[in-house]
Amino acid sequence: xxxxxxxxxxxxxxxxxxxxxxxxxxxxxxxxxxxxxxxxxxxxxxxxxxxxxxxxxxxxxxxxxxxxxxxxxxxxxxxxxxxxxxxxxxxxxxxxxxxxxxxxxxxxxxxxxxxxxxxxxxxxxxxxxxxxxxxxxxxxxxxxxxxxxxxxxxxxxxxxxxxxxxxxxxxxxxxxxxxxxxxxxxxxxxxxxxxxxxxxxxxxxxxxxxxxxxxxxxxxxxxxxxxxxxxxxxxxxxxxxxxxxxxxxxxxxxxxxxxxxxxx
Numbered sequence: 001x002x003x004x005x006x007x008x009x010x011x012x013x014x015x016x017x018x019x020x021x022x023x024x025x026x027x028x029x030x031x032x033x034x035x036x037x038x039x040x041x042x043x044x045x046x047x048x049x050x051x052x053x054x055x056x057x058x059x060x061x062x063x064x065x066x067x068x069x070x071x072x073x074x075x076x077x078x079x080x081x082x083x084x085x086x087x088x089x090x091x092x093x094x095x096x097x098x099x100x101x102x103x104x105x106x107x108x109x110x111x112x113x114x115x116x117x118x119x120x121x122x123x124x125x126x127x128x129x130x131x132x133x134x135x136x137x138x139x140x141x142x143x144x145x146x147x148x149x150x151x152x153x154x155x156x157x158x159x160x161x162x163x164x165x166x167x168x169x170x171x172x173x174x175x176x177x178x179x180x181x182x183x184x185x186x187x188x189x190x191x192x193x194x195x196x197x198x199x200x201x202x203x204x205x206x207x208x209x210x211x212x213x214x215x216x217x218x219x220x221x222x223x224x225x226x227x228x229x230x231x232x233x234x235x236x237x238x239x240x241x242x243x244x245x246x247x248x249x250x251x252x253x254x255x256x257x258x259x260x261x262x263x264x
Contacts, residue, residue: 014199019044019099022128030122032094037084038101042070089118103129116185119264131172131258136242144235188263199253208236
């Protein structure tokens with residue numbers, strides 16, 4: 001899947017705020033290296049490095065486009081291109097930080113315990129994931145994918161309910177499931193919470209522009225030319241109805257996110 005760093009940062013303040021909110025909930029760390037999984041353009045990695053300047057920080061992403069943006073400015077950070085689904089720490093860490101990334105991966109029941117095992121005693125796993133996949137922005141995407149002449153190409157992305165496909169309706173479990181999964185592995189404590197951000201967006205078709213940088217990427221990769229344009233026109237019309245402009249011309253996008261901070 002391709003990524004467009006400039007498009008992702010079009011709503012940079014809104015996208016980056018949850019990561020900084022997560023970082024603010026992390027207390028003192030034991031000795032050990034630091035890791036960020038899914039570092040994107042590197043904004044949070046630089047904040048982590050500034051907070052713990054005496055540590056080695058490795059920032060990992062599978063997108064060369066994102067890593068090129070991240071590494072454009074010099075920093076004492078190791079930028080690594082890798083598939084985090086297969087990742088293991090070369091040395092157990094004091095912190096594994098991941099913002100808006102792990103929702104792309106399947107098998108959380110295996111993945112999260114694996115990540116906890118990559119920590120030193122007292123180390124912290126800090127994760128934020130979107131949990132708004134039942135909202136119109138995503139439900140209408142799945143609906144539109146199964147309509148029209150592109151349906152045969154996009155049906156494999158949607159798949160039957162519960163399948164491990166890209167446009168899934170529930171890739172992130174509710175908080176209580178993560179509690180049951182992680183509490184036995186977090187003797188230092190487990191902090192779980194959800195926040196619904198109300199993003200105030202400006203411009204034409206802002207919700208469409210928002211999802212084009214993230215959730216819609218697999219669809220954009222699967223379609224081209226007039227077919228892609230037709231899909232965007234149909235989907236965009238539905239989004240304008242679901243997210244009408246307010247009297248001042250702005251558009252409100254409610255966005256729920258799940259946070260967890262687990263201490264080994």
